[in-house]
Amino acid sequence: MNGLYALKPWYAVRLSGLRRALAARQVSPDTLTAAGVVCAAGAAAALAWLPAPPAALLVAVLLAGRLAFANLDGALARDTGRTTRRGALLNELGDRAADLLVIAGFLPLAPLWLVAAAAFATTLPSWVSLAGAAAGAPRRNGGPVGKTERCLLAVVAAASGWAVPVLAVVAAGSAVTAVVRALWVWRALGQPETAVAAVARERVVATERDVASEKPVVRAAEPASSAPRRRPSPSPSPSPSPSSSPTLGSLPCDHDRSLPLDPGEVSGGITHTRPQSPADRGTRLRGAR
Known part of the structure; x- marks a missing residue:
């Protein structure tokens, strides 16, 4: 249930022309955040000091400006590529200050304990949303009585x-x-998986993929004739005879090695591309006679 927050896309479209004009004049998004706080302070003053019926129009105009600036500052920052972590912090602080200022306008009109309870309650939805975002959930806005509904209720009170x-x-x-x-x-x-967890997992998978793609390059760079990975082999005889040729029983078996054969490793004048069985070695030796 998003309440009046569901109208935000429609409202953003209506403000697109103003947003383009502000971008052309290179207005800072932080300036718009500050302007929203000023509008909230003006609405609180009108609510506190002006009589009930005439105060409504001024409160409505100022709170409409407060909502417009709250919409424009983030959109302008995204459009102009000026989104920063400090700007995000300032945006949150500006929203909370504007909410509290509007509630402060009720101080001359209601008991102090009720004003304090309302001020505390208005901060709770934002605390929940920020805590959820910090834990990895998408930012949740809107609700039965969100920022827009609170502004409308202030106009009703005025x-x-x-x-x-x-x-x-x-x-x-x-x-x-x-x-x-x-x-x-x-x-x-x-x-x-939440949205943030999915992004983090994708980054881990991409890193593992990059590392895996580098492994063949590292292995190819290792010298094939490295001493620890090579075993001595008998010098080939220029004219082998049946009596001098190695027999199958004299050849070393696979279990005599602690390391597998590498491509390009030479044993007995024969280049092996994979570990061979004794039968394969005997076949190659017979073919070389």
Whole structure:
């Protein structure tokens, strides 16, 4: 259940023209993150200090800007190739600061304990998503009461003056959203492979494949006449006779070697390409007479 987060692709398409204009002017994504926090602070001030009906329009405009900047900063960073780890950190901190600022706008309108409970509850869904991503699950967003729903509830409070009921819904809904995300992450981590684990496994397989492809090259570079891998062989007689030719019983057997024969190893003037049986050796010797 993604809630209003399912409208994010549609919203991103509507902002594509603005995103291209910002990219052409080389606006920094960090600037957009900061602008989103400023919009959230302005909405909190309007919610706290302006009367209920007139405050709704200003709160709605400022929170719409807060959501737009939250969408634009990451998209602009990807489009312009300026995604960095520091930018990702700043994006997360900006989102959390904006959420808390909006909740702080309820301080003059609701009991302190309820504001504190709502502020704590609004951070829980993000904690669950970040913990799941750190464990290898895909990042989970949306939910019954996500970031978009909380902004909409703040507009409802500004328009109606029902600060306490709205804040209670925000607190309870955020807690439910955290539970829903936690269950989804738990199921994802129970799968044989998550997306991150699959990527890591593919890297391991590719590394093993590269190492395996290098083995023949390393073996070919070893000298075939290396002393530890060669055994002495009798000098061939220029005119072998039946009495001087080696017999089958005098030839060494395979179990006399601690190492296998290598390609190019010479024994008795005969080049072997594989370990040979005594019958093969006898056949070759008879053919050489």
